[in-house]
Amino acid sequence: MHRRMIATALGMFLVYACAKPAQTESQASPTAGATTDPGTTSSGRLPHPQDAGTVAPPATELQFGDPLPGLTAAERGSFDDGKVHFATAEEVDEGLGPVFNEASCVACHTGPAVGGSTGRLETRFGRLGADGGFDPLIAEGGSLLQDHGIGAVDGFSFGPEAVPADANVVAQRRTTPLFGLGLVDATPDETIRALAARQARSTPEVAGTVAMVPNLVLGQDSVGKFGWKNGNPSLLQFSADAYLNEMGITSPLFPNENCPQGRCDNLNFNPMPGLNDADGADVLAFANFMMFLAPPPRAPQTAQTDAGAQVFNAIGCATCHTPTLVTGPNAVKALDGVEYHPYSDFLLHDMGSLGDGIVQGAAGARQMRTAPLWGLRVASSLLHDGRAETPVQAILAHDGQGRRARECFKTLNSRDREALLAFLDSL
Ligand code: HEC
Ligand code: HEC
Numbered sequence: 523m524h525r526r527m528i529a530t531a532l533g534m535f536l537v538y539a540c541a542k543p544a545q546t547e548s549q550a551s552p553t554a555g556a557t558t559d560p561g562t563t564s565s566g567r568l569p570h571p572q573d574a575g576t577v578a579p580p581a582t583e584l585q586f587g588d589p590l591p592g593l594t595a596a597e598r599g600s601f602d603d604g605k606v607h608f609a610t611a612e613e614v615d616e617g618l619g620p621v622f623n624e625a626s627c628v629a630c631h632t633g634p635a636v637g638g639s640t641g642r643l644e645t646r647f648g649r650l651g652a653d654g655g656f657d658p659l660i661a662e663g664g665s666l667l668q669d670h671g672i673g674a675v676d677g678f679s680f681g682p683e684a685v686p687a688d689a690n691v692v693a694q695r696r697t698t699p700l701f702g703l704g705l706v707d708a709t710p711d712e713t714i715r716a717l718a719a720r721q722a723r724s725t726p727e728v729a730g731t732v733a734m735v736p737n738l739v740l741g742q743d744s745v746g747k748f749g750w751k752n753g754n755p756s757l758l759q760f761s762a763d764a765y766l767n768e769m770g771i772t773s774p775l776f777p778n779e780n781c782p783q784g785r786c787d788n789l790n791f792n793p794m795p796g797l798n799d800a801d802g803a804d805v806l807a808f809a810n811f812m813m814f815l816a817p818p819p820r821a822p823q824t825a826q827t828d829a830g831a832q833v834f835n836a837i838g839c840a841t842c843h844t845p846t847l848v849t850g851p852n853a854v855k856a857l858d859g860v861e862y863h864p865y866s867d868f869l870l871h872d873m874g875s876l877g878d879g880i881v882q883g884a885a886g887a888r889q890m891r892t893a894p895l896w897g898l899r900v901a902s903s904l905l906h907d908g909r910a911e912t913p914v915q916a917i918l919a920h921d922g923q924g925r926r927a928r929e930c931f932k933t934l935n936s937r938d939r940e941a942l943l944a945f946l947d948s949l
Contacts, residue, residue: 774802
């Protein structure tokens with residue numbers, strides 16, 4: 523009994539010793555949000571990395587792949603219609619290719635339901651120059667490799683792309699699940715900026731960077747929130763981007779076909795030149811499906827998972843993996859001022875050796891978007907390249923700005939460690 527109390531006290535001491543930045547953060551946030559924060563949203567609501575241990579998200583009956591609760595009949599109709607498009611395989615005579623990765627969105631985004639992930643990896647490549655500059659080797663079809671070609675057409679045969687010999691950076695990227703991303707899309711840029719500003723004040727050593735990327739709809743830069751490197755600002759733009767770059771289908775936002783392996787002359791043999799999704803209706807349908815796709819349902823919570831949420835907070839995981847965000851005002855009631863729990867700040871962080879070496883949009887070689895942890899329990903592999911099979915392996919790979927939290931994780935006693943892992947397994 524006595525022995526056990528000493529062990530407990532020691533465990534708490536270790537957590538406390540590691541906890542300082544997280545403690546400062548959670549103490550600083552209420553004041554910052556209430557008064558002096560220049561980044562306060564117009565509605566006055568700020569996201570707050572709340573004490574994840576004391577405020578548990580409400581239990582829910584939702585299943586993976588369900589639409590958001592509370593959609594109108596018309597919204598539900600466009601979710602259903604969008605889901606059909608999302609799951610439809612395209613043919614060459616509909617514009618597929620000439621080079622592509624798969625013939626439908628669902629080919630990669632499925633499991634445990636439509637919109638999820640198969641864990642499929644795709645390849646990016648580039649060349650790091652002697653001067654430290656990064657060349658995405660666009661002239662050789664980079665940085666995204668298309669691993670299928672449509673094969674023989676009149677007078678030519680389109681094969682898959684290959685990593686060119688002069689590439690010296692090759693990275694794998696795992697398919698991310700899309701559950702709940704409508705809530706992320708509906709979160710104001712100002713909220714993400716405010717999070718970055720607060721991190722810069724409270725925890726400068728792990729402060730994230732806002733990714734400013736071209737917003738093709740607005741015709742100006744806005745906050746990138748989607749993709750491993752925050753390369754895209756909206757679900758609509760991501761849809762058009764993926765339609766072109768994963769499937770080879772052009773649309774008004776992305777009108778120019780990919781040159782196979784960079785050889786634009788080969789496009790003279792493209793059997794379907796011109797705009798494939800001419801009015802952008804398919805792109806809109808994909809975006810609608812994702813916009814109305816509900817977030818991953820939480821697994822049942824217990825005293826142990828609650829304790830684990832506190833450890834998560836105390837050792838600094840929650841600084842980047844922000845438990846709670848709130849959407850802005852929205853014409854869709856189901857997206858209007860909704861509190862949700864993505865466990866991400868949607869900022870870029872310098873992850874040191876864990877970075878994938880690819881410079882993309884606003885993200886440098888070592889910078890990655892904080893991976894949202896909701897739905898973690900159904901992921902078949904973890905990290906951008908799928909190298910981790912378990913959350914422990916993923917945590918131990920954290921480096922750069924994630925190194926301190928990793929080292930704190932290593933110091934946890936077995937009770938706190940088990941609690942943290944039970945918590946992660948409830949997401
Ligand atoms: C060949 C597999 C594949 C296909 C086909 C595919 N995706 Fe993806 N998707 C991925 C991968 C891999 C990522 C992560 C990309 C990255 O950031 O590098 C991703 C990311 C996304 C994201 C960003 C999610 C996030 O976490 O921010 C969206 C949105 C998306 N895909 C939508 C689509 C849509 C819509 C289609 C069909 C037009 C589609 N995808 C087709 C593999 C695929
Ligand atoms: C400095 C910000 C930061 C901190 C602190 C941090 N993480 Fe992460 N985490 C990230 C980023 C960025 C990724 C994505 C890295 C990649 O795959 O390249 C990530 C990925 C993960 C993943 C894999 C998720 C997936 O879907 O692939 C898990 C699990 C995870 N973190 C848990 C934790 C835990 C637990 C802690 C605390 C011990 C923690 N993280 C601390 C930024 C952070």
